[in-house]
Amino acid sequence: MTRILLIAGSLRAGSYTAALARAAAETAPPGIEAEIYAGLGSLPPYDADADTDEGPAAVRDLRGRITAADGVFIITPEYNGSIPGVLKNAIDWASRPHRSSALSGKAVAIAAAAPSTYGGLWAQDDLRRVLGIAGARVIDGELAIPNVGERLSATGSLVDEALRERLGERVDALVSTARPLANTA
Numbered sequence: 001m002t003r004i005l006l007i008a009g010s011l012r013a014g015s016y017t018a019a020l021a022r023a024a025a026e027t028a029p030p031g032i033e034a035e036i037y038a039g040l041g042s043l044p045p046y047d048a049d050a051d052t053d054e055g056p057a058a059v060r061d062l063r064g065r066i067t068a069a070d071g072v073f074i075i076t077p078e079y080n081g082s083i084p085g086v087l088k089n090a091i092d093w094a095s096r097p098h099r100s101s102a103l104s105g106k107a108v109a110i111a112a113a114a115p116s117t118y119g120g121l122w123a124q125d126d127l128r129r130v131l132g133i134a135g136a137r138v139i140d141g142e143l144a145i146p147n148v149g150e151r152l153s154a155t156g157s158l159v160d161e162a163l164r165e166r167l168g169e170r171v172d173a174l175v176s177t178a179r180p181l182a183n184t185a
Contacts, residue, residue: 002175003033005069009076009087009127011041014156016113016148017075020167023158024073024111027168032175037065046092059093066094066102071109071178073171074131078114078123088130095134104135109174111143111167119146139177143170 006025008017018036025034042058050056066072076083095101110127112120121144131138143166145151151160158164 001031001033002071002179003035003069004028004071004073004171004174004178005035005037005065007037007040007072007074007087007090009040009074009084011086015077016115016152017077019152019156019158020075020111020113020145020148021073022156023164024075024167024171027164027171029172029175032171034171035065035069037062040086040090043086043090043093046089051093051096062090062094063102066106069106071107071174072103072136073109073111073174074127075111075113076120076123076127078112078116078118078120081122082126083123083130087127091130091134099135101135103131106136107174107178108136108138109141109170109177110138111145111170113145113148115147115149117146119144119148137177139173141170141173143167 006021008021010017021036028034039058044056076087094103108131112124114120124144128138151163153159
């Protein structure tokens, strides 16, 4: 079975990225286990002194979930033209130790969402760069979601079927990239 981990880059209750992660998980084809990571808010700020084998339990959990997944799908909001600090913090923890981290060689799909007409393009670019430097294999393709609030119902359900299809395409691309990588690990 192929396992994918979905990470929404926001802590906000009613987060657009969390709603999109749920919708992406729903598009996973049969035989794909899709898990949504909910521990972003429990990660302490990155501290190299605390980065030991017995480091924070929340960090061990994050690294373990990434390691156990065949691929990761990260959906980020855009805060001040970039990725939110809490998401960058998670990537910092997951990127250690350098060259043998949970992210090293891991297939990662990305998307960005914003209430603006640009859909988080800057955040998506920054996320691609940060993940690449961290050693992840960021898959090709872009998904910037503009005017995201208009694509969700008041209860946070995705109502834009074209967007649901595009999320499904990103999940499919992640799975098709992750499967061969998992078989060589």
